[in-house]
Every structure is written in structure tokens, then in C-alpha cells.
Amino acid sequence: MFQVVGEAERAGGLSAVVRDGDPETRWAWDDTNRWYPGLLDDGVRVERAHDLRLAHAILRRSPLTAHTPFARAPAGPWDRLEPAPAGPPPPVPGLAPKAEGLFDLDDASPGPYDGLDPAAELRAQEAAVADARDPGRLRFLLAAESAGALVAAELHHTGLPWRADVHDAILTQRLGPRPPFGQRPARLEALAVRIRELLDAPPTLNPDSHPSLLKALQYAGIGVRSLSQWELMEVQHPVVEPLMEYKKLSRLLTANGWNWLDTWVRDGRFRSEYVVGGVVTGRWSSVGGGALQLPKEVRRAVVADPGWTLVVADVAQLEPRVLAAMSRDDAMAAAGRGGDMYAGIVASGAVATRDLAKVGMLGAMYGGTTGASAQVLPSLARTFPRAIALVEDAARAGERGEVVSTWLGRGSPRPGADWERAQAGAYDADDGARARSYTRSFGRFTRNFVVQGTAAEWALAWLASARRRLWALGEHGTGDGVFANRPHLAFFLHDEVVVHTPAAMADDVARELREAAAEAGRLLFGDYPVEFPLTVATVDSYADAK
Template structure:
């Protein structure tokens, strides 16, 4: 993620051409504007000769266009839209639009155009339309890109930790490259296995929009258990009165409410809801929408969550049910290298706080077990509850007593998260290890529906406590995202060095999957381990805390767990 030559890239609105301009590391023009009739070919030529860092308005708009035309996979880029979002956060301006057009307007003291909403799963964004629409007619897109990029470089260096912010910008931009590539390559998906799983769970596929056989059978059983009168299990307005008629009063049909009820209809409804969700979220209709040519092709949204975690535009790529992981099957002669960073957030807390006791526990393969031996008489479950309570701000019940133990035995770790909570309660912001900044509270986000009102606290105080819990966890979760993005960028680079065939096909906050020829699986496993270690050094520096990645080379995703 080091510096070097930068080249600004602006494709033409139509056709295959476009313009380039070489820049210094600071963003100053280092050459004349170049026009190329085949822009993708020129990008490929330069990438093969001496890869620069490509500067463009938005990776998710420009890179698919380049990838489709040349197949070239750039080593590095600077994504203006993603970097602008990070810098706006650093400056306490989270709610400002982040597009190239908006950034250019701010530079010139003009009204800021609003960003276009993220397209939905069924919407296809018009190539480069968002930024071009936001730029006024008198603004040249290449000149605007060069000016905004130079301003971003200046602002990156103006923060409290410019080196960390530069690393975060580079990692976020590298993640954007990987996201496009994973969407294009896709996660191997077996329709045959998927069918077998669905039929085993739901029965044969029904015609039209009818319920699958097992759901229909469960609906009849629920109706019989509730007295025999017709009731639609998908309608709370019908289910709640039906339970009331048999003497069971419910506030809602949510799973936690049903689990507290000792009635046969409740267990049946829980099973119905579980299978109904499977049918709706990952059933036959889902596969027809999202699986093409034996690949599940997700649309990732980099930085889609304020903590830096990714989101998706539909498809549920980050929530593949455990039951359906058997449908993720490597191609013949290939393997899936599945790597999981276990207990990532507790290790982040240990590294950030420098707490010696927690650092010692993190040296073990199972941090919770080591913590239990150190402070909780060997009771792993109590140790886990205590550590999660510290990170998430849980104080009620047994968690409150366990927190007292944590505070005595691991004072530096507790001081870190409690300081973050106090900052949030006061309306302040906290920053991840590399500088991702928490948003400031707004009235609409300070509502905590599950807050304990018995203490008579005022609405303002309850809101402050709610935001304190958010900033407490943001500090850890966002720093975990820093490590995961740095690991992803390092792994992508190392896979490229191995050869063209190992491909990243899945990523979420603590897990990656690489699809690789079987003969290269060992090299890929080594690359994963090295990438995790590189990310540890880059993000956390000289720390004794380790971030082990448990790696499995398997034919089927389900076999890795």
C-alpha cells in the first residue's frame, strides 16, 4: 500500500475511449492530459509495465467497465467516493454527500448536490451518470477529479495520524477492487445440491406462488393447534387473536416471544417461520435471481455500514444459512480455502488497550478458555459473557457481576471501552485504530426500544446511554474492520503473485473464501496466514496479540465448519 505514481482516469460518456493524466503522490499533475481511443487497453498496458495507483471517481462505476473490456485487474487504486466518506468522517461531516460532484462543489463554495441513492438489487446504474450529473456543465470531469484528489491528499495529511488514515484510504480502495472482482467471479454454487437441500427441507417446488408442501402442512397443524379456525401463519393480525382464543396472550409473534410460550402451536409457528424465511431468502426464486452459470454473484457495498463492515445490494451474501453452505461446492480439481479470524473483536480489544492480562489470554488458540482459566475459575461461558458485556455495554443480570471481575483483572481493557462510552454519552466521536470516525448522534438514532426505564432516567439520559453503548462497540468493531480490510488487501496482492487462478470469491468481516486449483491450495493457505500477520503489523504495530486465521482447504463450504 505504498505510494508511487498515480494516474487519474476518466472514461468517455460513450464509447471505448477516455483520458488519463499522470500525478505525483501529492496529486499534482506530472504530465499533460492524454486521450486514448481504447482506454481499457492503455490501462492494461501500463498495469503490465509499471502499475500506478489509478485515481477514479468510484470503483464500482469505473472498474466493471474496465474489467469487462480488458480483463485487467489493477494492483491499486484511489476511490474518490470512498475516500471522501472517510475524510468527511474525520472532519465531523458524516452527513455530507460524498460523490466527486459534491466534493468538487465544496472546493468551489457551491451548493452540494445530493448523492444518488444506492441502487437496489434490480436497478442497473447508468455508467458514470451519478458524478456527471452532479458536475455542472462548466466543470471538466478530469480537471475536477484531479482537483478533488489533490484536496483529499492534503486533508489526509492534516489529521492526527496521517499515516494511519492513508493506510485506511488505501485499504478501503483495495477492498472496492476486490468487491467488484468477487461479484464478477462469483461464489461456486451447485444448483443440484441446492435443490436437494430445499426439497429435503420444504418438499418439492410448488407451482406459481403457492407454499411448499411442508409449509402448507405446518400451516394446517398450526391452525388445528389453535382451535381449527382458519389462520394465516404469515399474518400477526390473525395469529395473535388465535393464540388469545386458546388462552395465550402475546405482544408479538417474534421468535423470542414464541419461545417463552408453552403451547404446541408456538413450537409449530417457530418452525414455520424458520422454513418460511429460508424459502423467501434463499429458495428457488432467490437462485433464479442471483445464481448464474454456477456462480452466486453478489453485489457488495464497501463501507456499507458505519463501522466499515460491508453490506450487499440484496442477495443475502453475508448471511448464507449454515444449512445451505453444502451448496457451495468447488469446481472439479479445485478447492475452497476458507479462512476465519476467530474471536476477532476480543483480540482487537486486547491489542488496542495493551492490557497485559488480556494479551496473555489472546496468545491461546481459544481466548475465552484462556480468560476463563485466568479469571473465571475455568468457566468458559462466564468468561465469554463477561468479555462480550464489556464490549457491548451490557450491565443487567449476571453480566453486571461479571463486569466487576473484568474491571479488576483487566483494567486497561475496561478503561478503553468505558472511555469510548463516556465520549459517546457526551455527544462526542470515537475513532478506529486507523481513523474511521463514528457519526455524531441524531434524535432518530437515539431511540433504544429495549432500554430499561425502571430507573426513572430522562429520555435525554437514556438516549445518551444508548449512544454510549454504540460508541463503545464502534471503537472495537470499526478497528476490526480496519484489520480485515488490510488483510483482504494483502491477501489479494499475494494471490496475484501466486498466479491468475486463485480467486477471492467471498468476504465478510472475519472470513474469506478463495477458490483455487487443488495444486495451489497449500500456497493459498500460506498466503492467507501471511496476509493476516501483515495486517496485524500494519494496523496495530508492535503488539504481542495475534490474530490467527483458521484455514481449511475443502471441496464444500459446509466441511470447513
């Protein structure tokens, strides 16, 4: 049962409406981030929702609805709708919060949601799904995407436990004491001095300036064309070691240094903002804080609260397992049973070593056409013909400029104007190479789209199941807030989750995460015998999970 949320519910107090409503209601609203964070702040959890903005984007692009009036209509305001922020922006270190003034008219200005009719949009979406070529798959995808939006809002609300003192100690150990604003930490400054000495460069050389550093290397007789790690590793010169160390420490300072700590960690929690469906394949992205790129060396700062622990679970070789299930390749599914799929591929006789199995499968899914991946691809195609045929067919479709689809019906974008122009000039000898390059590039994209996008759908189903199961485990202890006494999802990274849980419930959490993974496989692929095994660790610090 849908109940549309609009301005009437806002005026009547949405928290009271939801709290007193039927728990089985599926709340339909224009954007989860516009409504759900306020509910969570009021101590109200929503079991089910339908995110009209996210669903609109899927239905407009899906091949399953391409023939419907919904997909064929001209672009409108729902197509231009950007996601609302999950919360207020983080404070800028050193700046006082903006004071409310008499002439602050932000709230009175028209917003992007003004004038949208969520009830009419819901009716149009339901008609498009009903007329789709496979309504069941699309309904599942829309439900999973909307559940993901609830999870993302809850992740922002709860935050990831973060010890600022531990993070500061990591930075101090690696970089030296925190320097005054605008100065390099001691370790970086010492390396900068050493780099200048070894290059016989002036004291003004700034190692952070790539053009200046590249020119200094060339003046010193080091014939490199870039500062890439792989090119520098080929160079025999004493400057390489301190330069590589400088680059590594500089990345730490820039991505997760003291400014990051001041900006993104508040009240013992790191709260980044996840963007559901932020990548065209359906994978999530994040706004600020680099939530999807936390380096291992700062994960020591992710420490459970006293009396709590972290349960970290990740699925092994998710994309190859998804490929086996999509293609119904029995031999490949069998290779993944019992644990390590790459070891199973070796046991099948397709390749000689685990490294070759991994390189070959990644090449098959991402379009590797050179080196070891290209050498083993014929053997993989003989051993796993249906799996390799599926990605090859997707690549050929992309090369023809066609749309491909994930398992549940998310459609790939069409090639852009550059591709069209290249194809139009393909018969000109000067433009033929460019056209072939664009063609191959888009084929590599569609080859991976079908697998990565379906893996993202599996992950959404896993998250939705885990969210429901963790809630059903109940409470342990006392405290205020929706999740104060409950195990809850605290972090998500494509094929990995971190649950923050009362320590006494850790075993139950691990069991439910495994059950959720098995359920996700059944929901997508029925009784097809492909396994999605998890590696689960119960730790006090995230860094200890692997």
C-alpha cells in the same frame, strides 16, 4: 504515483491505458464500481487504486481532519454521491430482458458523476491528509478502503461457486417439491393446517400474517405479546412446535428459496454486490441476495469446480483481540496467545468458565448492563484494566455527544436530532427518562464503534494482503479470464474468507492466508504481541468448513 481516471481515459479506451501503463500506478477514480468491472470483463486487473468517493466520506468525518477546510466545507455533490452498481441488476424471474429501443435515452441522461472533477477532488483530499493530525494512519485507512473496493468488485466478477441442483435438492428435502407460483410448498402447507387445527382457527388463518396469527394465539388462550422465538419457547402448548418449525421453514423459503435461486445464481455462480463501508463502522453490507447472511443449510450448495477446492479461513475472536491491541492491555493480549482467547481469559482467573468469558467480553464491547455480563464486568475490569477502560471511555464520550474514532481514524457519526431534542428537554421531569435512554443508547453505540470499526480495518488489511499474495502464487492450468487459472477470493464475511483455488495450490493458499493475517496485525499494531490465529479448512463444500 497517482493517475486520475476521467472521461479522457474512457474515450481512449481505459482497458488499453491500464494494460499498457506502469503496474505500480495507483489509479484514482471517482468510484471503483464505475470503472473496474469493465476492466475485469476485458481481462485487466488493477493492482492499486484510490477510490475518491470512499475516501471523501472518511475524510469528511474523521476527527483527524476535523480542523481542515476539507472537513469544514459545506456539503457538496461528492457528499451526495451513491455507489455505482457493480454490475447489471439480476433478471426478474419470469420477465423477459428489456429490449433496446429507439427512444431509450437512459445513456443520454445526466448521471450523478457528471460535472465532478476527480483531479480537483484528489488534490483536495491530499491536502486534507497532509494537514491531518496523523497523516500516516489516514493514508493507510484510505489505501485499505480502496483496496477493499477492488476486492469487492473482483468478488462480484468471479462469483461464489454455486450448484443450483444441490440447492434445489436442499429445498425439496426441507420444503417438499417446488410448488406452482403463489402456492405454499407441501411441508409448509401441512404445518399451516396443523397450526389451524391446534388453535381451532378457521381455514382462512394465514400463518404468514403476524397480526392474524397473534390474534389467533390470544383467542386460544395463549397470552403472548409477540411471535419472538424466545417468548414462544416459554409457552406450554402443542402449537409451539409446529409453529416454530413453520417459522424456520418460512424463513428459508423467503430468504433462500427457489425465487432466490432463480434471481441470484447464474452460470453456476452467486454474485451478490458488496457495499464497502456500507455500515458506519466501516463494515461491509450487501445489496441483494443476502451475501452476509447465508444460512448453514444452504452452504451445501457452495461446491468447488472440478479440479478446484475451497479454502475457508476465519479469525478467532477478532474483536477482543483488536481491543487488546488498541488498548495495549498486556494481560489481555497474553490471554489470546496460543489459540482460544476465551479459554485464556478463564486461565487468567478473571472468570470461571469459557461461557462467562465470552458473555462478559461481548457485554464489555456491546454495552451489556444486565445478567451475567454485568456480573463479571468488575472482575474483567480488574484483570484487563486498560481494555475495559478503553471501551468505557468511548461510551462516556458518546454519552456526551462526542465523536469517537477507530484506530486508523474513521470517525463515528454525531448523534441525531432525536438525541439533541432529548438533551434539550432533559431538565423537564417528563423528558428526563427519555434523555437518559438516548444518552445510554448512543454510549453503547460509540463503545462498540471503536472496536468493531478497528476490526473492520484489520479485515481490510487482511483482504488487501491476501489479494496480493494470492495473485503472486501464479497460475495453474489454462483458461480465459483474469482469475480463470488462479486462486482468488470468492466470498467475504466480516472475519472469514473463502478462496476458490486449483486443488494443487490449496496448501500454498492456506499458508498465504495465515501470513496475510499476521501481516495485517503488524501493519495496524506494529510489533505489539497480539496474535490473530486463523482456523483454515480445505473442503469441497462450504458447509464442511465448520
